[in-house]
Amino acid sequence: xxxxxxxxxxxxxxxxxxxxxxxxxxxxxxxxxxxxxxxxxxxxxxxxxxxxxxxxxxxxxxxxxxxxxxxxxxxxxxxxxxxxxxxxxxxxxxxxxxxxxxxxxxxxxxxxxxxxxxxxxxxxxxxxxxxxxxxxxxxxxxxxxxxxxxxxxxxxxxxxxxxxxxxxxxxxxxxxxxxxxxxxxxxxxxxxxxxxxxxxxxxxxxxxxxxxxxxxxxxxxx
Amino acid sequence: xxxxxxxxxxxxxxxxxxxxxxxxxxxxxxxxxxxxxxxxxxxxxxxxxxxxxxxxxxxxxxxxxxxxxxxxxxxxxxxxxxxxxxxxxxxxxxxxxxxxxxxxxxxxxxxxxxxxxxxxxxxxxxxxxxxxxxxxxxxxxxxxxxxxxxxxxxxxxxxxxxxxxxxxxxxxxxxxxxxxxxxxxxxxxxxxxxxxxxxxxxxxxxxxxxxxxxxxxxxxxxxxxxxxxxxxxxxxxxxxxxxxxxxxxxxxxxxxxxxxxxxxxxxxxxxxxxxxxxxxxxxxxxxxxxxxxxxxxxxxxxxxxxxxxxxxxxxxxxxxxxxxxxxxxxxxxxxxxxxxxxxxxxxxxxxxxxxxxxxxxxxxxxxxxxxxxxxxxxxxxxxxxxxxxxxxxxxxxxxxxxxxxxxxxxxxxxxxxxxxxxxxxxxxxxxxxxxxxxxxxxxxxxxxxxxxxxxxxxxxxxxxxxxxxxxxxxxxxxxxxxxxxxxxxxxxxxxxxxxxxxxxxxxxxxxxxxxxxxxxxxxxxxxxxxxxxxxxxxxxxx
Numbered sequence: 001x002x003x004x005x006x007x008x009x010x011x012x013x014x015x016x017x018x019x020x021x022x023x024x025x026x027x028x029x030x031x032x033x034x035x036x037x038x039x040x041x042x043x044x045x046x047x048x049x050x051x052x053x054x055x056x057x058x059x060x061x062x063x064x065x066x067x068x069x070x071x072x073x074x075x076x077x078x079x080x081x082x083x084x085x086x087x088x089x090x091x092x093x094x095x096x097x098x099x100x101x102x103x104x105x106x107x108x109x110x111x112x113x114x115x116x117x118x119x120x121x122x123x124x125x126x127x128x129x130x131x132x133x134x135x136x137x138x139x140x141x142x143x144x145x146x147x148x149x150x151x152x153x154x155x156x157x158x159x160x161x162x163x164x165x166x167x168x169x170x171x172x173x174x175x176x177x178x179x180x181x182x183x184x185x186x187x188x189x190x191x192x193x194x195x196x197x198x199x200x201x202x203x204x205x206x207x208x209x210x211x212x213x214x215x216x217x218x219x220x221x222x
Numbered sequence: 223x224x225x226x227x228x229x230x231x232x233x234x235x236x237x238x239x240x241x242x243x244x245x246x247x248x249x250x251x252x253x254x255x256x257x258x259x260x261x262x263x264x265x266x267x268x269x270x271x272x273x274x275x276x277x278x279x280x281x282x283x284x285x286x287x288x289x290x291x292x293x294x295x296x297x298x299x300x301x302x303x304x305x306x307x308x309x310x311x312x313x314x315x316x317x318x319x320x321x322x323x324x325x326x327x328x329x330x331x332x333x334x335x336x337x338x339x340x341x342x343x344x345x346x347x348x349x350x351x352x353x354x355x356x357x358x359x360x361x362x363x364x365x366x367x368x369x370x371x372x373x374x375x376x377x378x379x380x381x382x383x384x385x386x387x388x389x390x391x392x393x394x395x396x397x398x399x400x401x402x403x404x405x406x407x408x409x410x411x412x413x414x415x416x417x418x419x420x421x422x423x424x425x426x427x428x429x430x431x432x433x434x435x436x437x438x439x440x441x442x443x444x445x446x447x448x449x450x451x452x453x454x455x456x457x458x459x460x461x462x463x464x465x466x467x468x469x470x471x472x473x474x475x476x477x478x479x480x481x482x483x484x485x486x487x488x489x490x491x492x493x494x495x496x497x498x499x500x501x502x503x504x505x506x507x508x509x510x511x512x513x514x515x516x517x518x519x520x521x522x523x524x525x526x527x528x529x530x531x532x533x534x535x536x537x538x539x540x541x542x543x544x545x546x547x548x549x550x551x552x553x554x555x556x557x558x559x560x561x562x563x564x565x566x567x568x569x570x571x572x573x574x575x576x577x578x579x580x581x582x583x584x585x586x587x588x589x590x591x592x593x594x595x596x597x598x599x600x601x602x603x604x605x606x607x608x609x610x611x612x613x614x615x616x617x618x619x620x621x622x623x624x625x626x627x628x629x630x631x632x633x634x635x636x637x638x639x640x641x642x643x644x645x646x647x648x649x650x651x652x653x654x655x656x657x658x659x660x661x662x663x664x665x666x667x668x669x670x671x672x673x674x675x676x677x678x679x680x681x682x683x684x685x686x687x688x689x690x691x692x693x694x695x696x697x698x699x700x701x702x703x704x705x706x707x708x709x710x711x712x713x714x715x716x717x718x719x720x721x722x723x724x725x726x727x728x729x730x731x732x733x734x735x736x737x738x739x740x741x742x743x744x745x746x747x748x749x750x751x752x753x754x755x756x757x758x759x760x761x762x763x764x
Contacts, residue, residue, distance in 0.1 A: 020742075021334035021411070031337040031410040038402045042440040049444035049474060053459055056470055139464070140456035151465055157457035161448075 017193040029195050036199045040206050047165065047210055054158045054217065064151030069221050071136050072159070073127060077219040080123050081211065087116035088208040095201045098184075101191035107184050113204065114177045117170055124167055131156070159218055166214060169207045176200045239641070239738040254339035255741060259346050260325030261639065264632075266349065267321055268708075270312035271625075275701065277305035282663070282697040285690050288682050295680040299366035302678060306369030307386060311393050312353050314624055315482065318489035319435075320345070320400050322631045323428050325639055327404060329732040329739060330422045332413025332748040337406035345399035348392060355389035358382075368678060370479070373460040373471040377452040384453050387446040394439045394446075397485075401435030404428050413731070415750035422730050422754040423512050427492025430516035434481045434488070434523060442478030445471065469534050476527035484523040486620060488516055490627030491558055494583050497630050498562050499755040500728040501577035502569025506755040508561035515554035522551050529598055533607045541600055548598035555591050559584065574726070575649035579630035582657055586622025590615060593668065608678075611671025614664045622660060629656075629707065637721035641738045642714040648706060655703030662696025730754055 015025065022028040058065045094109035135143035138160045142153035180200055183189065189197060236242075240257045250258060280301045284292045293301065328336055336342050359365055362382040367375055376383055408429050412421065449471075451457045458464030460471040491512075499506040506512065528536060528544030536544075562584060571577065593615040596602050606612065637643050666689040671677075675686050682690065724733040729752075735744050 019339070021337075021339070023747075027410055031406045034406045034409055035338055035341070035402050038405060038436050039398075042398055042436055045437060045440035046444050049441050049448075053448070053470065053474075056467065057459065060467075061465070138455050138457045139452075154458055154465060157451075157455075157459060161451065161457065 015192070017188075025192065029198075032195050032199060033202075036202050040202060043169070043206055043210075047162070050158065050162050050165070051213070051217075054162070057154050057158065058221070061149075061151035061154060064149040065155045065221060067149040068136075068152040068155035068159075069218065071131070071134070072219050073130070074219050076123055076127050077215050080120050081215045083116050083120050083123070084208045084211050087113045087120070088205050090116065091201050091204045094180075095194070095198055098189055098194035098197040099191060103184060103187070103189070106189065106197070107181060110177055110181045110184065114174055114181070117174045117177070121167065121170060124163065131159075162214055162218065166207070166210055169210070173200070173204050173207050176203065237736075237740065239736065240741050241640070241738050243741045252343070254335070254343055256324050256328050256336045256339065256342060257639075257739065257743075259342050260321050260323075262346055263316060263324055263349070264321035264639075266346075266353070267313050267317045270308055270353065271317075274305055274308035274313055275704070277301050277308065279697060279701060281305055282694045284680070285682075286694045287691070288684060288687060296366060297364075298680045299368075299678075300364035303365050303368050304360060307356060307365070307390070309620075310369055310482075311390050312356060314486045314620060315393075315397055316349060316400070317486075317628050318493065318624070318631065319404070319428055319431055319485075320349070320396075322493070322628070322635060323404065323424075323489060324400070326635055326732055327425060327428055328407060328411065329638075329735065329743050330425060330730050330754075331407065331411060332416060332731050332744065332750060333407060333411035334742045334744075335411075336403045337411055338403050341399050342403055345396045345403070348399070349396040352389045352391075352393035352396060355385055355392060359386040359389065370475060371446070371449060372475075373449065373452070373468040374462060376449060377461060384450045387449050391443050391446045391450075394443045397435050398439050401432035401439075404432040405436070413748050413750050419510065419513070420750055420753055421513075423495035423506065423509065423516075424489070424492035426513040427488045427495065427516050430520040431485050431488045431492075433517075433520050434485050437524065438478045438481040438485070441474060442482075445474040445478065448474075469531065469536070472531050472534055473527065476530045477524075480527040480530065481520075481523040483619070484519055486624045488519060490583070490624040491516065493627045493631035493634070494562060494580055495558075496728075496730065497576045497580040497634055498565050499569075499757060500634070500726050501572045501574055501580065502566045503572070503757050504565055504569040504755075505753070505757055506561070507564035507567075508557070509753070509755070511557050512561050515557045518554040519551060522547065522554070526551060529603075532600060532603045545598055545600050549595065552591065552595060559588060559591075573650075574633075575644070575646060575653065576630045576634040576726075578650065578653040579626050579633065582653065583623060583626045583630060586618055586626060586660065590618030590622055593618065606671060608676055609671035610667040610675045610677055613677045614667035614671060617664050617667075622664070626656075626660075632711075634726070635732075636711065636714070637725045638732055638737045638739070640715060641719035641721045642717060643721050643725060644714040645710045648710040652703045652706040652710070655699055655706065657703075659696050659698070659700030659703050663693050663700055664696070666690075666693045666696075729756055 014020070018025055018028055022031070090109050090112040094106055094113060097105035097109055131137065135141075135145065136156050137143065137153075138157040139153060142156060144152070177200060180197055183196065240255055250262065253259060253262075280292065281298070284298050284301070324336070324342065328334070359382040362385065363380075365381050365383050365386045367379060367383060371383070371387060376387075408421070408425055448457070448459055452460055456464065458466045460466045460468050462468055495506060495512055526544060526548045528540055529548045532541050532545075562580075573581075593611070597606055597612060597615060633644070633649065670686055670689045670693075673686075675682060675689075719738075721737040723736050725737070726733070731748055731750070731754075732739075734748060
């Protein structure tokens with residue numbers, strides 16, 4: 001049998017998106033899902049350290065934390081919560097479009113998600129620059145001149161660490177979504193193969209979910 | 223016994239294996255083959271072991287006599303920090319899973335590769351980046367905090383602490399990627415017929431290890447990042463001067479670093495579970511008990527971190543609970559040891575090199591494990607905390623346990639990895655030297671510790687000198703033994719391939735494929751019908 005017929009035969013059994021060490025697409029898809037879920041677990045534990053640290057310091061300086069959170073703008077925080085929730089919805093629509101093999105709808109939903117992520121970061125930028133202006137900064141850079149309770153800088157240490165780490169994850173998500181758009185335009189995805197869309201979707205929902213916890217914790221505590 | 227393949231008789235006729243299938247440095251650094259990645263990891267961790275060992279020798283040499291022997295006090299602090307950091311983060315954590323595990327696990331499961339080969343390669347190169355950062359910190363003046371980076375000293379001292387902590391942070395990714403890969407591989411890539419309870423126990427051990435790697439490493443990651451933030455921005459979380467809490471750092475650090483010692487020991491136990499039945503010619507005793515005890519150890523490992531803080535002002539109630547939970551770890555550990563011993567009972571024991579290290583492991587790990595109970599007991603720990611007793615206990619488990627098991631695994635799979643048999647005669651000599659050297663080095667440290675010699679001290683009172691001197695001399699014997707291992711293993715690579723597919727007549731799937739294996743591990747996907755330790759005579763079964 002010649003080389004060419006061999007590879008044609010292999011293509012029928014082994015579609016191009018199927019890596020050589022998997023026997024069938026389902027196996028590859030399930031393995032990738034396990035991997036992604038495990039990665040999400042590590043993300044939760046990464047943030048978990050900060051949540052525990054926040055809880056410990058909050059219990060130690062309750063007045064300072066309660067007083068410091070008044071400096072945050074609830075309206076902007078709420079706006080960003082809505083923005084991220086909607087972006088999760090458009091991401092879910094993107095996965096559904098991918099599963100149905102609708103390429104234009106997939107690209108449209110991904111672009112929408114990317115735009116909403118950008119809106120989130122722009123709002124965050126305005127919030128940050130306001131804090132910078134007031135001197136509400138972490139640690140040694142804290143230079144707020146107005147009335148304050150001792151220990152407020154600790155709240156801002158956590159505020160910037162937690163929202164900063166979250167913003168980095170938003171950026172990573174935007175990179176991943178851009179990569180999906182590029183691949184979708186190239187025509188890589190089909191109803192049979194859309195694993196990356198599904199996996200990035202899972203990641204994006206996690207980024208959203210972490211914010212769902214950060215918003216009440218930082219903006220709404222008493 | 224399978225017929226020995228006639229390697230090298232006529233080079234052209236030898237079917238290519240994973241080492242010879244492609245050539246050139248590109249075929250290595252971009253390889254997606256788990257076997258090649260395992261081999262690259264192997265050379266890397268061995269280089270780290272050599273470097274960490276050099277620092278160990280320097281530390282022991284300095285302690286030969288009180289006062290200055292070789293270096294100044296601050297140089298000594300840097301030497302023991304580098305010894306600890308290199309041995310922990312660059313050697314012991316990746317040693318077994320990432321090198322031997324990477325090589326052997328997919329073959330033992332009958333798979334062509336790990337689930338995510340690209341992630342596997344990324345893990346290796348992230349390891350290289352992290353290792354380079356750690357080494358760079360050495361050239362920027364060195365770090366003197368000890369590998370534990372305790373605050374507030376680590377946030378106040380000068381030197382490239384941030385670089386070394388970031389190195390450990392980066393190395394964490396490499397560890398997590400390996401863990402994710404192994405769990406997905408074990409779930410999804412087992413050969414037809416290989417049910418969970420037909421898996422080799424090494425796979426069970428790596429599964430339990432991976433769970434810890436995934437759940438614990440991110441917490442270390444954020445802790446180390448907080449140290450960097452503390453040094454860069456004085457965020458105040460761990461700094462008592464700013465109202466922070468240094469004991470909180472200890473909690474965070476040990477929430478990772480205690481489970482991390484099980485990241486090290488569990489794969490070692492997995493190797494012992496392979497070696498002991500193979501060289502006792504017997505089915506393993508208590509397969510399920512050993513498998514479940516790995517998972518049990520992984521679970522309990524997350525609940526014992528507080529035993530590092532018995533003297534740090536932790537509440538007595540918390541300490542009592544942590545002490546109780548610490549004792550619980552002894553149960554699954556002892557289950558394993560009893561099962562290994564029961565496997566050997568009335569077996570036909572063959573004292574080949576892997577088995578010598580297997581037996582050595584049983585003896586040394588038993589001492590290491592039992593002395594852990596002393597340290598887990600609240601009242602005793604107040605006396606022994608931060609003494610050489612802790613150093614000796616830790617080295618009995620990590621060196622006597624993990625490293626000896628690593629050597630057992632290295633000798634067990636060496637013919638599979640490189641297709642060469644090493645000299646059994648020299649292997650015996652080296653094993654004896656290592657056993658004697660190890661005990662001469664570390665047994666005196668138990669005595670010193672119980673008499674009050676503090677760990678990490680540069681200077682000591684004259685009454686400790688005889689024991690310190692004996693310990694230092696022991697370290698020389700140990701070093702000679704280890705160099706001997708390096709010598710005969712490297713020498714074996716210089717001769718023509720001579721290893722048969724199954725030099726030990728062992729039963730795992732990895733022994734059914736040629737040594738070294740072909741690129742895709744098996745010519746046809748194996749179908750598993752028998753357990754992994756079925757050492758009944760083959761004809762009877764067939």
